[in-house]
Amino acid sequence: MSKHLRHPLGRAVLVLLGAYVLIEFGIAYLPPLFGIPSGPVPDTVLFQYLGTVVVGILIWVSDNETRWSEFKAPLHKVMVEPEKKRARLALAVIIPALVGLMTFNQVKPSMAAPATLRSIHPAPPGQIDFKGETMELAGLENPLRATGSMEEHYESGREIYVKNCMACHGDGLAGRGHYALGFNPGPASFQDVGTIAQLTESYVFWRVAKGGPGLPNEGAPWNSAMPSWEDFLTEEEIWSVIIFMYEQAGHEPRTWEEEGEH
Amino acid sequence: MDTIRIMLLVLTVMTIPLRLDALQEDDLGKVTYDRWCSECHGVDGSGNGSAAGFMLPRPRNFTLAQYQIRTTASGDLPTDQNMLDAINNGAPGTAMPAWDDLLSEPEKQALVQYLKTFSRFFPDDEVPQSLDFGGSTRTSEEVVAEGRRQYEAIECWKCHGDQGRGDGESSPTLVDDTGFPAAAADLTENWFFNGGDDVEDIYRAIRTGLDGTPMPNFSDVLDAGVITEEELWAVAHYVRSLSPEEVPGISEVVQARLIEDLDVPRSVADEIWNETEGVYIPLVGQIIVQPRWFNPRVDGVWVKAFHNGEDISVMVRWSDPNNSPDQAWSDWKSQVVTTMEPKEGGDTGIGASPDQLVVQFPMQMPEGMERPYFLKGDSRRPVYLWEWKSDRQTALEGEARGVGTESFQAEGQDLSVEGVHKDGQWQVVFTRPLLTEDENDLDFITGEAIPMSFFAWDGDNGESGNQGALSSWYFLMLEEATPTAVYVAPPLAMLLAGALGLLMVRNAQKREKENI
Numbered sequence: 097m098s099k100h101l102r103h104p105l106g107r108a109v110l111v112l113l114g115a116y117v118l119i120e121f122g123i124a125y126l127p128p129l130f131g132i133p134s135g136p137v138p139d140t141v142l143f144q145y146l147g148t149v150v151v152g153i154l155i156w157v158s159d160n161e162t163r164w165s166e167f168k169a170p171l172h173k174v175m176v177e178p179e180k181k182r183a184r185l186a187l188a189v190i191i192p193a194l195v196g197l198m199t200f201n202q203v204k205p206s207m208a209a210p211a212t213l214r215s216i217h218p219a220p221p222g223q224i225d226f227k228g229e230t231m232e233l234a235g236l237e238n239p240l241r242a243t244g245s246m247e248e249h250y251e252s253g254r255e256i257y258v259k260n261c262m263a264c265h266g267d268g269l270a271g272r273g274h275y276a277l278g279f280n281p282g283p284a285s286f287q288d289v290g291t292i293a294q295l296t297e298s299y300v301f302w303r304v305a306k307g308g309p310g311l312p313n314e315g316a317p318w319n320s321a322m323p324s325w326e327d328f329l330t331e332e333e334i335w336s337v338i339i340f341m342y343e344q345a346g347h348e349p350r351t352w353e354e355e356g357e358h
Numbered sequence: 359m360d361t362i363r364i365m366l367l368v369l370t371v372m373t374i375p376l377r378l379d380a381l382q383e384d385d386l387g388k389v390t391y392d393r394w395c396s397e398c399h400g401v402d403g404s405g406n407g408s409a410a411g412f413m414l415p416r417p418r419n420f421t422l423a424q425y426q427i428r429t430t431a432s433g434d435l436p437t438d439q440n441m442l443d444a445i446n447n448g449a450p451g452t453a454m455p456a457w458d459d460l461l462s463e464p465e466k467q468a469l470v471q472y473l474k475t476f477s478r479f480f481p482d483d484e485v486p487q488s489l490d491f492g493g494s495t496r497t498s499e500e501v502v503a504e505g506r507r508q509y510e511a512i513e514c515w516k517c518h519g520d521q522g523r524g525d526g527e528s529s530p531t532l533v534d535d536t537g538f539p540a541a542a543a544d545l546t547e548n549w550f551f552n553g554g555d556d557v558e559d560i561y562r563a564i565r566t567g568l569d570g571t572p573m574p575n576f577s578d579v580l581d582a583g584v585i586t587e588e589e590l591w592a593v594a595h596y597v598r599s600l601s602p603e604e605v606p607g608i609s610e611v612v613q614a615r616l617i618e619d620l621d622v623p624r625s626v627a628d629e630i631w632n633e634t635e636g637v638y639i640p641l642v643g644q645i646i647v648q649p650r651w652f653n654p655r656v657d658g659v660w661v662k663a664f665h666n667g668e669d670i671s672v673m674v675r676w677s678d679p680n681n682s683p684d685q686a687w688s689d690w691k692s693q694v695v696t697t698m699e700p701k702e703g704g705d706t707g708i709g710a711s712p713d714q715l716v717v718q719f720p721m722q723m724p725e726g727m728e729r730p731y732f733l734k735g736d737s738r739r740p741v742y743l744w745e746w747k748s749d750r751q752t753a754l755e756g757e758a759r760g761v762g763t764e765s766f767q768a769e770g771q772d773l774s775v776e777g778v779h780k781d782g783q784w785q786v787v788f789t790r791p792l793l794t795e796d797e798n799d800l801d802f803i804t805g806e807a808i809p810m811s812f813f814a815w816d817g818d819n820g821e822s823g824n825q826g827a828l829s830s831w832y833f834l835m836l837e838e839a840t841p842t843a844v845y846v847a848p849p850l851a852m853l854l855a856g857a858l859g860l861l862m863v864r865n866a867q868k869r870e871k872e873n874i
Contacts, residue, residue, distance in 0.1 A: 175866040188859060196852040203843045209610035209833050210807045212727050258397040258409035259700070263453070263645055263652065267394060268460035274453050277608070278642030279830045287460075309731060318729040318739070319830050323646040344393070 104167040108153045115149040116142075138211055214281065217295065218315040220302050227326060235352050236298035240335045246343075253340025256333050264321065269345045279321040286345040293347040297338050300349075304334050387472025390465045398453065403476030405536075411699030412652045413453040416538050423477035424535065424570035427553040429488035432567040432575035435479065437486050441470045451543075451550030451657075489565060489577065494557055495588060497595040505596025508589045512579065514597075517542035517572065522600040523782025525679035528572075530690045535570045539693045541655075542572075544677045544782075548601035550657065555605070561594035606638035612810065614663035614670055616837040622664050622671040626778045626785040631673055636662040641814055641827035646733055647761050649703030653694060654827035655679075655816035659715075665836050670802055671789045672834070674715060674812070681748055681779040682817030683710035695820040703825055711817035712749040713779075714826070715786055718742070718811045719800045719834075721757055729809045732830045734758040742800045746775050746786050748817070753788060757798055761824065772799060792836075805838040 100106040124136045137145075157167040174180050174187070223232045240249045258267070264283040266273040271285030284291045292300055302310070308320025325334060342349055392401060398417040400406040405419035418425070425436040427444050436444075445466050448456035457466065474480040495501065509515065517532060519525035522545030534540040548555040553563050567575030579585050615634060623630045639661060643654040659676040680687055720730050721742040730739035735758050743756040745766060753775035756766035772794040777786040792802040802808065810833060815826035 172866060175863045176870045184863065188856065191859060192852040192855040195855040196848040199851040200844065200848040203841070203847045205805055205838045205841065205844075207611060207613055207835050207837070210727060254397060255408045258407070259412060262397075262409060263412070263643070267398070267453075267455050268457065270460060272455055274455070275642040275645070277640045278828075280608075280610070309736070313728065316727070318731050321646060321732070321830060327648070 103170075104157050104163050105170050108157060108167070111153055112146070112149060115146060119145050212316060212319075214316040215314040216290075217299075218312050220299050224302055224306065224310075226305055226331065233298045233302055236296075236301070237352070238297040238301075238335050238338060238349070240332065240339055246339065249336045249339045250343050252333070253336035253338070254344070256329065256337045257340050257344075260325070260328065261337070269341065280319065281316075283321075286341050286347070289347075292341060292345065292349070295350055296352060297335075297342075297349045300338050300341070301334055304329075304338065386465060387468035387470075387475075390461065390469050391472050394457075394461065395469070403473070409453075411697075414538065414653045414694070414697060415452050415534070415540065416536065417454070418570075419536060420473050420476035422535075422570070423479040426568040426570060427563075428486075428566050428569070429491075429562060430486045430566065431489055431577060432569055435486045437488060438470050441473060442466060445469060447554065449552035450555070451547075451552050454552075491558075491561060491565060492587060492591075494561065495591040495595070497557070497598070501592050501595050502599045504589065505592035505594070505599075508585065508593045509596055512576065512585065512593070514593070518545050519679070519782045521781035521783070522546055522597065523677045523679065525677075525782030529679055530687045532572045533693075534572070538697060539690055540571050542679075545597050545600045546677060547657070548598065549605045555601070557591075557594050557598045560597050561591060564590055564594060608640070609637045611807070611833045611835050612637045612639075612661045612663055612672075614665045614672070614834060614836040616804075616839060617664050617666050618839070620666055622666050622669045622789060623673075624671060624774065624787060624789045625776055626673065626787050630664065631662060634662050634664075636660040636673075636675075637832075639812060639829050639832055641812060641829050644733075644813075644824055644826055644828050647824055649824050650700065651698075651703075651821060651825035651827075653698050653819070654814075654821065655819040656814035656827045659812055659814060659829075661812075663834060663836075665792065665802070665804075667792070667804075667839075669789055669791050670836065671787055672717065673785060673787045674717065675783055675785040676715075676814060677782055678713055678779070678784050678816050679782050680818055682713045682819075683749075684818055687818035691818045691820050698820070703823070711815070711822040712747045713784060713817050714748070714813075714815040714822075715746045715784070716813040717744040717788065718813065720809050721798060721800060723800070723803070723806060723808065729831055731760070732811055733828070734761045734764065736760050742798065744773055744775075744788050744790075746777055746788070748777065748779070748784075751775075751777070755796075755799060767796070767798065772796065802834075802836055804836040807833040807835055810834040 101110060119137055119142055156163075158164050174183050220233055222234060223230055225231075257265075262273055263275040264273045264279065265271055265286065266276065266283070269286040271283045271288070273283065276283050286292050303322070305324065305326045307322040307324035308317050309324055311317035311320055329337070338349075391399075396407055398405075398407040398409045398413070399420060400410070400417075403420035405417045407417060410417050423435060425440065425444070427449070428434070428436040428440045430436060430440070444454075445461070446456060446458040448454045461469070515526050516528045517524070517526040519529065519542070524542040524544040526542060529542045532540045532542055543551065548560075551559065551563075553559050553568070563573065564576050565580070566577065567573050576585070576590060580587060580590060617630070620630075637660070638658055640658045641654060641656050643651045645652060656676050656678060659674050661672065661674050663670060663672045665671070718732075718734070719742045721735075721740040724730070724739070728739070730736060730741045735741035737759050740757050740759045743758060743764065743766075744753055745756055745764075746753045752771070753773045754766040755771060755773050756764055758764040773788060773790045775786060775788050777784060779785075790799075790802075792804075794801070800808070809831045811831050812829045813826055814828075815821040821827075
């Protein structure tokens with residue numbers, strides 16, 4: 097067995113299989129183990145990656161004369177040696193059958209919904225227009241953290257949250273409100289480490305103020321049910337609901353100092 | 359003296375951790391309640407938190423010690439386990455979520471104890487006793503038929519309606535013990551049963567009633583010998599049979615099946631509709647633009663479609679207890695309108711309004727994945743609409759470039775419709791040619807994923823204008839006749855692969871011979 101694995105052809109097959117497993121299952125299923133959202137890799141991307149891997153393998157085997165002849169020796173044997181006739185016949189059936197199957201999958205009419213690729217946290221604009229005033233987002237801090245009592249900000253944020261946000265984002269802030277099932281994409285879970293925990297408060301302010309219609313195209317604004325809260329809430333109300341969200345979910349906002357380190 | 363002092367000091371010190379523990383446990387219940395529960399149920403447990411007005415049914419009032427979901431007799435207190443289950447599972451169909459993974463076990467235990475402190479009815483020494491329900495009987499066609507007979511005999515239909523859609527003759531008059539309108543459950547949607555969806559849950563609700571609501575308990579009837587335990591179980595099996603076997607999954611695509619050489623079904627009565635299951639699309643309140651609506655009656659629609667290459671028929675059906683406007687429901691309507699917050703709509707909810715349905719498509723098929731904004735489009739990407747209203751027998755085609763900009767075509771109506779209300783359900787069939795002359799109509803092309811979404815209003819639930827139910831985008835796909843490529847391309851590819859292989863082998867063998 098180990099003899100086969102040391103053989104260049106064996107290694108090539110091993111690398112190809114490994115790459116397949118990694119792309120097909122690794123990318124989709126590994127990040128969720130660490131609480132990071134992920135999705136299955138589309139077939140086209142899979143083929144593209146595997147193609148790159150094949151090219152890499154070919155470069156490696158052809159890089160050295162002996163390795164190249166070693167690599168092609170078994171292939172050559174199957175093609176010419178009389179005692180390998182059975183293997184030859186089997187391959188003559190299997191390979192065209194596989195090609196036929198792949199072609200069929202390509203041309204058959206599909207009734208599946210088209211894949212929608214959506215950036216969950218698209219890059220924010222440098223500045224926004226909030227009720228007629230220009231707000232610079234870069235470096236913007238939550239002004240309420242510097243004034244008044246945090247307890248009061250939390251309480252008023254809480255009331256705003258339960259009256260406006262709870263139906264979708266849920267009492268538990270886990271994105272599981274009783275309206276959550278009505279929308280695709282579903283509401284964000286603030287408990288998740290992949291949402292507000294890795295965003296600055298100014299980013300959250302932008303998302304709350306401008307809602308779905310304020311998303312850039314890569315964020316798929318047409319299907320987001322997030323309202324533009326600037327139509328409902330004052331600036332202070334939005335900042336206070338942001339304080340509530342972080343406090344209730346037990347997360348710290350990302351700060352601008354951290355941001356600068358990147 | 360000193361020794362005694364020291365001993366006292368030691369004793370005091372020893373009791374401190376104990377008292378701290380006790381304090382923490384009491385506190386944990388209160389802290390957890392105040393943090394997660396009080397905005398709906400109120401700091402004082404009276405069910406009057408600041409969010410209470412945004413939901414119907416209203417949050418439970420703990421001071422009355424009335425609990426709907428219990429294994430104990432009607433009028434009795436719930437067991438600790440009953441309360442814990444309610445916290446863990448939430449109440450489907452209401453705003454109460456499942457807290458199972460959001461709170462820790464000690465927090466939930468402490469909550470149960472804390473909830474009891476809101477009411478003087480919870481005694482210290484008595485432990486509420488669960489009723490003995492026996493085990494579930496097996497279901498069968500006979501059992502379900504027996505259940506139907508008993509459903510009629512014990513008059514479930516008076517509230518829940520003949521086919522169970524919450525449209526019985528008493529349903530418009532139902533209020534709970536605190537005076538709020540209480541809708542009779544739609545028994546065809548078990549995923550919205552607040553006490554759970556399986557037959558054991560249904561049986562428990564029948565035996566113990568839902569205290570505080572008009573749902574009575576049937577243990578009394580059982581004890582009086584009017585009905586047997588087996589017959590009550592049969593009722594539970596019958597009720598369970600009214601909902602699909604499995605909770606409908608969310609499917610993004612509604613397929614319009616191709617029926618070649620046949621006319622598309624233009625009537626709700628057409629038998630061909632029975633050949634397909636349909637896709638369930640959940641609807642929720644419009645809470646995106648003012649005036650918002652937090653109490654939509656239509657919580658989902660079932661959609662089916664057929665096309666024959668010329669025309670397409672789309673059938674939408676949904677539960678709605680009555681054909682609005684209906685005098686019998688006018689009290690219900692004014693109660694709902696006065697109950698629901700926020701009052702952003704002024705008095706738009708007052709006055710007769712019909713039931714309505716709008717099916718929305720993009721006006722032009724979008725390139726790539728871009729679509730119009732799902733809420734009636736925007737200035738750059740308009741939407742194309744089908745509008746049906748219960749008070750007229752025609753459907754209109756229209757367009758919109760944002761909420762409030764809807765306009766409907768006066769001429770060139772290519773759309774026909776039939777709407778029928780029966781047994782608490784609307785069935786509406788739209789029919790249109792796939793292609794029309796009008797450039798403001800979307801052309802339906804086979805094989806394309808056509809974005810489609812829904813808006814629905816129950817007029818007698820106080821819904822009109824922006825105040826109704828909606829969905830985000832789904833897709834309508836018209837089945838294609840199998841393209842010729844499917845028959846040609848794979849054999850061709852196989853032939854090519856075979857020939858290439860043969861050529862390679864021949865070449866290799868030839869060279870091998872030459873080398874020798």
